[in-house]
Amino acid sequence: MAQNPNRPISPHLQIYRWGPHMAVSIFHRATGFVMATAGMLTLLWWLASIAGGPESYATFQSYVVSGGEEATGMQVAINWFFRLLALGVTYSFFQHMFSGIRHLLMDLGAGYELKTVRTWSIAVYIAALTATALVAMLVAARFMGA
Amino acid sequence: MGNGTKLGRVRGLGSAKHGGKHWLDQRLTAVGNLLLTTWLVLSLLWLPNFDYETVAAWLAQPSVAVPMILMLANIFWHVRLGLQVLIEDYVHDEGNKFATLTLLNFYVIGGAAFGIFMVAKHAFTGAPA
Ligand code: HEM
Secondary structure, eight states: OOOOTTSOOOOOGGGSOOOHHHHHHHHHHHHHHHIIIIIHHHHHHHHHHHHTOHHHHHHHHHHHTOOOTTOOHHHHHHHHHHHHHHHHHHHHHHHHHHHHHHHHHHHTTOOOSHHHHHHHHHHHHHHHHHHHHHHHHHHHHHHSOO | OOSSOHHHHHTTOSOOSOHHHHHHHHHHHHHHHHHHHHHHHHHHHHSSOOOHHHHHHHHHSHHHHHHHHHHHHHHHHHHHHHHHHHHHHHOOSHHHHHHHHHHHHHHHHHHHHHHHHHHHHHHHHOOOO
16 A cells, blocks of 8 residues: 655654663564574474484584584584574573563553663663573583583 | 544554554563573573483473473464564555565464474474484
């Protein structure tokens, strides 16, 4: 259907002044998108590889975790791609989770004073980055022998 | 309450009256995600290692397979609602919007069916030797 080009449209990213609160909002969208695509496809691949038996699980691991001692340069590159992706999805998860909790609290009508909005937004980043670092260190220490 | 503006009524474009349900479902699935993904993360960190035997035995238990299936259904529903809003915000051409929303439906229903089938197959048939 043709749209009247003169009709007012809602303001977009480039209109707003950057600040913690508007960034939390667009990050919620971006991180939801990352999990919905890259995150869910990797999760499905992992589940299918378990259902497929030891060999298919080993194939999954050789791509996503490590190609082992005699990994080719290509495999090492793929491993690092997936490790960075995993880090990105982990951060996305915590960022989205904490800003999602903030959404739910604000839906209850709490925290609309300007100062509170700002404080909660900054708290979301701190909590997300802390949780991501914690999980990354746990995983590195326990499962990759690093 | 009427049926939207007069112009909207003439064009048959009043509110579809589904907005409130959509909004609420997004919140209810958010709470579901919060519980189920927290379970997954803790459960994974609890595992002694990620060897095939460990992970396969873990996933085959009813107490893991069932919440995993619930999580897949809940996340894909949440994603269906969430990405719909995202698409409606950015894809304005009616034809493209319809096509993108159709692809989204294929993706979430296909993804959920695939994932649930894989978990069920694994739990029912046990780990293939
Ligand atoms: C961990 C617990 C989670 C919570 C508390 C949560 C919370 C929320 C809430 C409240 C919204 C609505 C935001 C709004 O109305 O603007 C939302 C949107 C969304 N969520 Fe989640 N969510 C969670 C997990 C997930 C997961 C695991 C995924 C994907 C795999 C996901 C993908 C999305 C997407 C794509 C949107 C739409 C974003 C937008 O339209 O801007 N969420 N989430």
